Amino acid sequence: KAGVTQTPRYLIKTRGQQVTLSCSPISGHRSVSWYQQTPGQGLQFLFEYFSETQRNKGNFPGRFSGRQFSNSRSEMNVSTLELGDSALYLCASSSEGGLAKNIQYFGAGTRLSVL
Amino acid sequence: AQKVTQAQTEISVVEKEDVTLDCVYETRDTTYYLFWYKQPPSGELVFLIRRNSFDEQNEISGRYSWNFQKSTSSFNFTITASQVVDSAVYFCALTYTGGFKTIFGAGTRLFVKA
Numbered sequence: 278k279a280g281v282t283q284t285p286r287y288l289i290k291t292r293g294q295q296v297t298l299s300c301s302p303i304s305g306h307r308s309v310s311w312y313q314q315t316p317g318q319g320l321q322f323l324f325e326y327f328s329e330t331q332r333n334k335g336n337f338p339g340r341f342s343g344r345q346f347s348n349s350r351s352e353m354n355v356s357t358l359e360l361g362d363s364a365l366y367l368c369a370s371s372s373e374g375g376l377a378k379n380i381q382y383f384g385a386g387t388r389l390s391v392l
Numbered sequence: 393a394q395k396v397t398q399a400q401t402e403i404s405v406v407e408k409e410d411v412t413l414d415c416v417y418e419t420r421d422t423t424y425y426l427f428w429y430k431q432p433p434s435g436e437l438v439f440l441i442r443r444n445s446f447d448e449q450n451e452i453s454g455r456y457s458w459n460f461q462k463s464t465s466s467f468n469f470t471i472t473a474s475q476v477v478d479s480a481v482y483f484c485a486l487t488y489t490g491g492f493k494t495i496f497g498a499g500t501r502l503f504v505k506a
Contacts, residue, residue, distance in 0.1 A: 281436075310493065320483065320496040333492035365435060377487040378425045378444060381494065383437040 302370030415484030
């Protein structure tokens with residue numbers, strides 16, 4: 278079974294631009310969560326999607342948005358990039374949404390650098 | 393409030409030493425799950441262990457063992473006979489019923505020297 282796939286692996290953007298990151302979950306998994314990882318703030322929850330519905334959102338500005346498609350693939354978008362958005366963005370999938378016991382399976386991440 | 397604290401920022405050990413990673417959590421929920429994940433240099437977090445709030449039995453799985461104590465809200469993780477390949481960042485995490493999200497600690501970077 279293929280794991281969680283995130284594309285692209287690396288991105289370089291300039292301030293003010295926008296970016297879209299993609300995540301393909303493990304086949305059969307319907308829940309996708311996104312996290313931002315930085316040296317200063319650690320791993321921070323962005324949002325979680327289940328069956329195309331966003332069920333929870335972290336404390337990030339509206340510039341961060343996401344969506345999930347009917348095949349469970351997910352995208353996140355960051356508009357008007359700022360230097361502080363430079364981070365490793367991780368996607369995780371799990372087999373069922375809403376169950377606290379679910380193990381999350383992570384992708385290798387997209388490393389975004391904003392210049 | 394839900395919170396996970398990993399007080400150890402970095403730990404350095406010599407191969408074959410045992411090492412314990414500490415985790416203290418806060419939650420008002422009575423039903424919750426605790427996890428340990430490992431993040432090697434490749435970047436992706438890898439699931440290691442899971443424990444629910446109703447089961448305080450401590451277990452051993454290979455070189456890994458964990459000690460869950462509700463009385464002190466701690467969920468510590470021990471690697472026995474550490475190996476160089478154990479070098480990574482280790483995260484303790486908490487999920488709770490209905491939260492639809494996972495709260496991670498700040499992580500502990502483990503260096504195992506040959």
